[in-house]
Amino acid sequence: MRILTRYILGEILSHALIGCALFTFILFMPHLPQILETVVRNSSTLSNVAQIFLFTLPYLLNVTIPMSVLVGVLLGLSRLAADSEIIAMRAGGLGIGYFVRVASIVAIGGCILGLVNSLYVSPKANQAILDMEQELAASQASYQIQPRVFIEDFKDFVLYVQDVRSGTGAANWRQVFMADVSDPSSPSITTAASATVANDSPQELLMRLRNGAKHENLPDQPYSISKFATTDLPLSLNPQSSVHLGRLDTVIYAIPTKELIQLIQKADKKGPDHKRFLIELNNRFSYPAACLVLMLVGVPLGVVSRRGGKSSGFVFTLLLVILYYILSYTGVAMARQDKLPVFVAVWMANILFAVTGTFLLWQIATGGRVLSALLSLTARAPRVNAAAAIQESGAQIGNRIGSWFERLQPRASRRSRGVFPRILDEYVIRQFLNTFFLVLCGFVMLMLVFTFFELVGDIIRNRISLTVVGDYLVNLTPSMIYTIAPLAVLIAVLVTFGVLNRNSEIIAMKATGISLYRLVIPIVSIAALLAICLFAFDELYLPQANRKQEALRSTIKGRPPQTFLNPERQWIFGQPHPGEPDRIFYYQFFDRDREEFANMSIFELDPSTFAVSRRIFAARVAWDEDAGAWRFQNGWERDFDGANQKNFREFINTSFGEIHEEPSYFSKEIVPSQEMNFGQLDRYIRDLRQSGFDTMRLRVALWHKLAYPLIAVVMAMLAIPFALSMGRRGSLAGIAVAIGVAIAYWVVNGLFESMGNVNYLPAPLAAWSSDILFGLAGGYLLLRTPT
Numbered sequence: 001m002r003i004l005t006r007y008i009l010g011e012i013l014s015h016a017l018i019g020c021a022l023f024t025f026i027l028f029m030p031h032l033p034q035i036l037e038t039v040v041r042n043s044s045t046l047s048n049v050a051q052i053f054l055f056t057l058p059y060l061l062n063v064t065i066p067m068s069v070l071v072g073v074l075l076g077l078s079r080l081a082a083d084s085e086i087i088a089m090r091a092g093g094l095g096i097g098y099f100v101r102v103a104s105i106v107a108i109g110g111c112i113l114g115l116v117n118s119l120y121v122s123p124k125a126n127q128a129i130l131d132m133e134q135e136l137a138a139s140q141a142s143y144q145i146q147p148r149v150f151i152e153d154f155k156d157f158v159l160y161v162q163d164v165r166s167g168t169g170a171a172n173w174r175q176v177f178m179a180d181v182s183d184p185s186s187p188s189i190t191t192a193a194s195a196t197v198a199n200d201s202p203q204e205l206l207m208r209l210r211n212g213a214k215h216e217n218l219p220d221q222p223y224s225i226s227k228f229a230t231t232d233l234p235l236s237l238n239p240q241s242s243v244h245l246g247r248l249d250t251v252i253y254a255i256p257t258k259e260l261i262q263l264i265q266k267a268d269k270k271g272p273d274h275k276r277f278l279i280e281l282n283n284r285f286s287y288p289a290a291c292l293v294l295m296l297v298g299v300p301l302g303v304v305s306r307r308g309g310k311s312s313g314f315v316f317t318l319l320l321v322i323l324y325y326i327l328s329y330t331g332v333a334m335a336r337q338d339k340l341p342v343f344v345a346v347w348m349a350n351i352l353f354a355v356t357g358t359f360l361l362w363q364i365a366t367g368g369r370v371l372s373a374l375l376s377l378t379a380r381a382p383r384v385n386a387a388a389a390i391q392e393s394g395a396q397i398g399n400r401i402g403s404w405f406e407r408l409q410p411r412a413s414r415r416s417r418g419v420f421p422r423i424l425d426e427y428v429i430r431q432f433l434n435t436f437f438l439v440l441c442g443f444v445m446l447m448l449v450f451t452f453f454e455l456v457g458d459i460i461r462n463r464i465s466l467t468v469v470g471d472y473l474v475n476l477t478p479s480m481i482y483t484i485a486p487l488a489v490l491i492a493v494l495v496t497f498g499v500l501n502r503n504s505e506i507i508a509m510k511a512t513g514i515s516l517y518r519l520v521i522p523i524v525s526i527a528a529l530l531a532i533c534l535f536a537f538d539e540l541y542l543p544q545a546n547r548k549q550e551a552l553r554s555t556i557k558g559r560p561p562q563t564f565l566n567p568e569r570q571w572i573f574g575q576p577h578p579g580e581p582d583r584i585f586y587y588q589f590f591d592r593d594r595e596e597f598a599n600m601s602i603f604e605l606d607p608s609t610f611a612v613s614r615r616i617f618a619a620r621v622a623w624d625e626d627a628g629a630w631r632f633q634n635g636w637e638r639d640f641d642g643a644n645q646k647n648f649r650e651f652i653n654t655s656f657g658e659i660h661e662e663p664s665y666f667s668k669e670i671v672p673s674q675e676m677n678f679g680q681l682d683r684y685i686r687d688l689r690q691s692g693f694d695t696m697r698l699r700v701a702l703w704h705k706l707a708y709p710l711i712a713v714v715m716a717m718l719a720i721p722f723a724l725s726m727g728r729r730g731s732l733a734g735i736a737v738a739i740g741v742a743i744a745y746w747v748v749n750g751l752f753e754s755m756g757n758v759n760y761l762p763a764p765l766a767a768w769s770s771d772i773l774f775g776l777a778g779g780y781l782l783l784r785t786p787t
Contacts (some may be wrong), residue, residue: 004089008102011079016106017070019317023064023071024057026446029483029746055129058122059253062114066290067321069110070298073103074317077302095362099467104283107295114288119257121468122284127254132428140335146696146759148689150571154205155236156182158571160584161195162610175610176209177603178233178583179571184588185599188634189215190233191610205235215612227643252280275342279335282323282346293350294324294358300364302606318442322449326347329456337460359634424509425522428496432523436492443484448473455556462558472556478542479674485534489527490715496523497723505725516785520720527716534709539677575661581614582607583659585666587621595623595663600632602659614639616656623663629655632662673701681705685692696763703767711745714771718778721785745774 077099080086089098151159160378162175173195180188192212209231216224260281267274301316327349335345452473459469491502500506509519542717574583581604589598598622602613618635632654639647681702687696719740749770756766 001504004094005102008076009105011076011077012072012103012106014072015079016068016110018739019071020061020064020068021074023067023446024060025739025743026054026443027060027064027450033118036207048160049127053133055125055132058117058125062118062122062284063325065110065114065117065319066287066294066324069107069223069291070294070320071317071371072106073295073298074302074320077103077299078316096300096303096361099303100296100361102246103295103299107291110291111288114291115285118284118288123254123256130251130254148573149695152571156180157235158187159235160571160573170196172196172447173207176207176212177605177610179586186217186219188217188588188645189603189612189615191605191612193609193611199272207233207235209233211609213611215615223638223645223648225640225643225645230431245773252276253464255280257281257284275336275338278342279332280348282342283332286350287345289322289347289350290328290353293357294320296361297353298357300357300360318449322445324353325449325453326456327352329453330460333456333460375394383483411678418624424514424519427502429522429526431499432492432526435495436488439491440481440484440488444477444480447480447484448477451476455553458556458558462556463558467553468552472480472549472552475545475552478537478545478630479549482534482537485530486711486715489530489712490719490742493523493527493716493719494723501724504637511723516720517722520716520782523716523720524713527713529713531709534712535608535705538705538709540680543675543677543680550675573668574659575665579659580658581605585661590666592663592667597621611642612640618651624655627655629657630654630659673705674700678702678705696759697757699763700766703764705752707767707771711774712773714775714778717782718774719776724785745770748773 077086082090086099147161147164149160151161158179158181160177161173163173165172165174175191176192176195178190178192180190190209190212192209194210196208196210206701209228211229212231213225216226217363218224244697260277264274264277264281267277297320301320328346331340331345331348334340335342339345340348452469457466497506506516506519510516570587572585574585576582580644584603584605585595585600586603587600591598592595597618598620600618603612603613604612604616606613615638616632616635617637618632620633622631622633623629624631632651634652636650637647638645677682681698685698685702689695706786722741752761752766752769755761756763761769
């Protein structure tokens with residue numbers, strides 16, 4: 001192999017590997033929190049976590065391998081074209097066919113790797129995921145009880161505990177309320193002043209209750225009360241009904257290819273199974289073949305994109321990825337609806353790209369008029385270059401920030417050596433913002449494209465207009481900007497300081513007496529300003545955009561308008577009032593519009609002993625607006641003194657003035673945390689906690705609203721020493737390091753949040769741990785860096 005061939009292959013392969021890691025990470029990000037929470041909830045070992053990650057990758061690689069080949073060809077050749085090396089090679093007698101042959105080495109390698117992955121590795125990995133889901137569903141972790149929350153994770157029991165105190169090998173509970181709901185129409189109630197609880201097995205708790213009583217109201221039998229000093233009661237955890245580790249838990253993806261061919265031959269050709277199997281088989285061949293057709297398009301575009309270099313190559317990559325997968329997913333959707341034959345529909349994108357790539361190569365080889373006209377058009381209208389426009393906007397923002405800082409300084413201090421900002425600061429800020437906005441826009445566009453891919457089938461099936469889809473993507477964009485901004489800061493800092501270091505500009509700055517700490521001030525300042533903007537963005541605009549996009553997503557999915565009300569919240573703790581007993585409400589149905597309950601039971605509890613002092617039941621309870629009270633119909637009332645029943649009366653229509661809760665108290669809206677700002681979420685949590693609802697996940701989300709924006713500063717501090725340690729390897733090595741650091745952060749952050757969601761960590765610690773750990777690591781590395 002000649003030296004020139006190895007040189008071009010090195011450029012293509014390095015960019016392809018980086019692109020593969022980047023695209024796989026972006027596709028993996030949405031599934032990471034769910035996977036981590038599943039493994040944390042089930043107390044999985046580190047080997048289980050590693051297996052889940054490894055088994056998830058083959059399914060994602062089916063999509064990302066063709067994309068990585070396109071990235072490698074486009075960016076590699078674009079870099080050579082930007083440095084006029086392509087012109088020198090062609091002047092030396094190398095035609096376009098030579099570049100196709102070199103790029104085809106990578107494309108064929110990607111195609112073979114993709115075939116092995118899609119035909120053999122991916123089905124086995126998917127089957128392993130399905131097996132692991134069954135194991136996780138069958139082996140729950142020991143459960144950790146939250147106080148003052150209704151726990152419904154036990155088989156046929158609802159549990160409420162006022163106070164929980166952990167002990168060695170066991171936990172001590174105080175004031176326990178339990179309801180046996182094996183017969184939901186007539187639950188049996190057990191109360192106890194205290195209990196000692198131990199894990200008898202991974203799926204069972206053994207409780208020793210003390211000083212309590214059991215109330216049973218069995219049909220056709222007298223009301224029964226039995227008092228006890230101590231009693232033992234086992235509680236079995238419900239097996240998880242659905243443990244999902246991502247999108248790849250669909251059985252058809254786990255069918256081995258040989259068996260899939262046999263199923264196609266046996267299935268009825270007019271039946272739905274035959275079509276599903278045939279689409280899956282064609283997909284397993286079409287995606288690897290995409291490596292070849294994307295290479296045919298990438299070579300001519302990479303060779304001629306010398307004006308913008310890597311920036312224009314990056315933009316071309318995004319556009320081609322969008323176009324290819326829109327055609328691919330649209331074709332599959334049309335095949336499922338019998339609008340096109342399966343082969344034509346699945347291979348439609350490959351056929352069109354192969355024809356287009358062949359035409360572009362022929363145009364370059366013959367100096368065709370079409371390609372010449374296209375190039376002259378782009379030369380006359382440079383403003384259509386999206387990458388240049390983004391870079392120019394970043395430079396303008398950098399200049400404005402520098403001018404704003406300068407106006408804040410008095411004239412006398414501007415002459416001082418240590419003022420901020422100086423020309424050098426403006427230069428660093430401009431370089432940083434150029435990269436930041438380019439990366440941010442590119443990543444947001446990629447995530448929008450992948451989101452669109454997931455919804456193509458629903459859009460066609462439900463006949464959703466493009467206006468609705470566009471409105472959904474517009475309202476989804478703010479959430480993606482909020483998510484991606486810290487990662488864009490990390491990459492921008494690594495690339496900026498990597499380029500400065502490669503060009504020996506940092507050495508020149510140090511030679512003039514400028515300390516490294518002085519050099520990082522503009523970057524840290526911009527990162528801090530960005531963190532403030534992210535928090536303000538989340539406070540003022542993001543919640544309403546999230547509400548709109550959730551409503552539009554329900555429309556696209558064909559779901560009915562979502563009310564955010566959970567009709568299964570049948571247990572609720574009443575409002576506390578001094579001098580009155582505690583009350584627990586239980587009902588089988590609540591009509592919010594008519595403000596009526598069906599089969600409501602009210603349990604009044606002695607605050608000191610937690611024993612039932614009164615029990616009320618009514619078949620129907622309706623709100624009387626004129627009287628401002630509840631009307632109880634067709635029920636009974638019982639008063640108790642310990643284990644003795646003092647009073648019993650039946651009623652047809654009555655009211656109880658001591659019950660103060662109004663209808664709005666029972667209409668607890670289940671609003672996602674991302675649809676509220678900090679103040680709204682804080683008030684919402686206080687309201688739900690008072691009613692006995694589990695708010696641990698919401699409390700983690702509340703602290704996360706404060707912790708997440710600051711990760712922009714942490715990423716900036718962490719990126720600087722990494723960038724300086726890379727020597728002269730430049731921006732490509734910076735992106736590789738950024739991917740590694742970003743994966744580490746998202747895994748650690750997701751792990752701590754998942755531990756907080758299942759009550760293994762306090763909410764503040766769960767939200768702030770990743771910031772603290774990575775901040776300390778960044779500060780330590782920065783202090784050890786030679787200044």
